[in-house]
Amino acid sequence: MSNFIKHIFQPGSDHREETPALQIISRDEHSISRSQISDAALKVLYRLHNAGYEALLVGGGVRDTLLGMSPKDFDVATDATPEQVNKLFRNSRLIGRRFKLVHVVFGREVIEVATFRAPPTDEHSDKIAATGDQGMILRDNVYGNREEDAMRRDFTINALYYNIADFSLYAYAGGWHDLKQRQLRLIGDPETRYREDPVRMLRAIRFLGKLNGFTLAPDTAAPIPMLAPLLEQIPSARMFDECLKLFLAGKACETLELLRNYQLFGHIFPGTEQCLRDDDQACELALNTMRNTDKRIQAGKSVTPYFFLASLLWPQVARVAREFESAGMAPHPALQKAADRVLAQQIRHTAIPKRFSIPMREIWELQLRLPKIQSRKARELLTHPRFRAAYDFLLLREQSGEDLGGVGKWWTRLQEDEGVPEAPRRSKSYTDEEQRPPRKRRRRPSSSQNNNQRRG
Template sequence: MIRQLLHRVFGRNTSAPSATRASSSSPRIIPREQHGIARDHIHPCALKVTSGLQEAGYAAFIVGGAARDLLLGLEPKDFDVATNATPEEVRAIFRRSRIIGRRFRLVHVMCGAETVEVSTFRGGPSGPPSPPSLPSLPGPSGNGENGETLHAHADEHGRLLRDNVFGSQEEDAKRRDFTVNALFFDPVQEELWDYLNGYEDLKAGRLKIIGDPVRRYREDPIRMLRVVRLAAKLDMQIDPNTAAPIGDLAPLLRNVPPSRLFEEMLKLLLSGHALSCVVDLRTRGLHHGLLPMLDVILEQPLGERFITLALKNTDERVRKEKPVSPGFLFAALLWHEVLAAWNARQSTGEKPVHALHQAMSDVLAVQNENLAIPRRYDAIMKEIWAMQSRFTGRSGRRPFRLLEHPRFRAAYDFMLLRCESGEIEMELGKWWEEFQHAPAGEREAMLLKDDAPRKRRRTRGRKKSAPANTAAADNTIVETSE
């Protein structure tokens, strides 16, 4: 604590970010009477953090999507704060806080069950970011918490790998992705600060990237996915200069870690506008690094109808604030790839059950090279796929056992999509709808007669091999044949 106090009093670099630092251009400061955002629109925790920073002598603003959504009359999911205090200085003010991140160092301030993310104003060089082989760029405040030099690094494609260069508020605005996300709201004074005409772009319904589009997409190719998602979510038009280079730069997505691609793709699919986003991804050639088989699937009438229905249903659930399972969603997107691989394996003579399980593994292995789908979703997807063949078994005890499966509801909804898309007969879906809701005493009467001839098991002489293996094999065949 003493060291932090001394650092605050004596150790600040004169080039550190400051609220009073001279700016090359003054922001447009919009009063409450014009923008319409009041202090009581802000989450109490975010208000507590901004007030605490300002009381300690720092500048602090609500930034990014929160300021944008408030102007649009939407309820923000998160309230992020930007300040001219360094992460160490923020940490010293708020006892329940911690510094996180390496690529971007942030502070999470805990407030009850809520967490407010606080970032220091970002700066940067006037030219492209330096690759690792060139000298690093020191930040205004010199060294980090452990004495390391704060700097920005980029890979050979221009993608930023690390960016801890601090700067002024204006520089921070210019480092953000889109003009509508570069607005700063001061909840204490109830003023909106606008450096880049973002307020006018928002009113005009125009989504515009900040700076040179090619350079900004190279810094972070994820921005190409984000512009598609935000345009659909906010019902805005993408600025022509912002859209122009996307087709040529789409291959840069291959250089993004698969885990980041999955996170952004999940945001896109759960935005409530998944269908329009996927159509736009395909139009702009962005889907190749995400769902490489999408073109093949959408060119097939059944595949196109199936995915369209799945995405429409997802959008409807999101709008009604109903839960959506990512595992179910990706199971739908990849189903026709699995189906094609399954049929291909069976055509070579593989048994259906073995062919299906191999097809599932093959598709997921290829897909995970592009999107790192977490294993917990892999398991859900495999269960949903594997259960589809069991819905045709409507005799004996098989339907009863299927009803008891913990994943029955998801697999049943998936089967209904297949019916609705024309892949399988609607009669199957209607039968299962009636069967699961019928009184227990009536279910027996609904069962179909099993007319298939039963294979007589030959009685052979007892062999010396362990019988346990044979029993296990028999059980496996009986179980999977459903």
């Protein structure tokens, strides 16, 4: 047993001194069947196995299958190097610098293949393994064996390996015990592991929200509020991806509550957190956003990240816009300047791609136009490409207690085309223009054609 593993199983560390480093669960003792594994994952596993390499399903795919859930992704661990894996599969590509992996692509399905990792030593150069001043892992490409790889994983319930060779299950660090006890526990010293990768704090919250009935082990939970500021060191692009995983998994309500309880939310959405503390209406808007998001996901409907983000940032945008208006600025320029400021502040924490920030701005801008139902151009908004999202957002604001004078009902009735309230006659709309046949333009003869006509 390596020194790293001995450290993890030192006496007095909860139940771990009674738990073997490796527990092998035979095929007839666990519930995983090959019929539950995707064909693409099986192809990868068998090709690696037939080529003489170790091939094991690992992590969330194993965990969720054992819990009776349907995994979306299947990850594979092997003793083959990334370059060796890449040679075996023509439909693969090497990715990553901080953590080199291979993606094997089968249409829309991607199987991620990782080589067993080992703890770095002083002999490894910074090009292979590097750690920041506060312990964050900057590069991790030291390869090892299955035992070392298991100890490098974050939570014990993710240190579960399904072996395609004999269909047995390998459980490390008490993972089988914790899975049955429905307990989420970090492998090793929690503070050290969080410093290595602060995103593990967000993963803990995501698993708590996702896995029904699971609790966070006290030693795993304790350091989170103190270490929460470390999230601000994570690249904003990675934080954006983590946010989508957190809130678009069908458990957004529980996730928001957990993030706030563990003092993490303010390091992801600092402006929104301040609004939630100061304004009950902002809290209601956030909760309704989460509830509606969960309902859509549970109903199998799609959720657009830009609508979700527009809702989370709106209280801050509205507050800053009011400040600009108080200084004498007109409503539209005030809103635009507020949007600029809020987005500039937010992207320091989570990146927001332009494909999302542009429609977010359009939804916010339409909140000023939708209330103007007496305008001659009001009905033309029905053809605006972002009308439906802006209308839904308007209803969300009303649902959250904002008094908008019944504007939402007006637009609802207008769309239903029943009892449409009195408003100015409809002026020329985009729809009218589209339905009108295009007017044929007479082509003017060129000067040479005019000269020929004259000569004729």
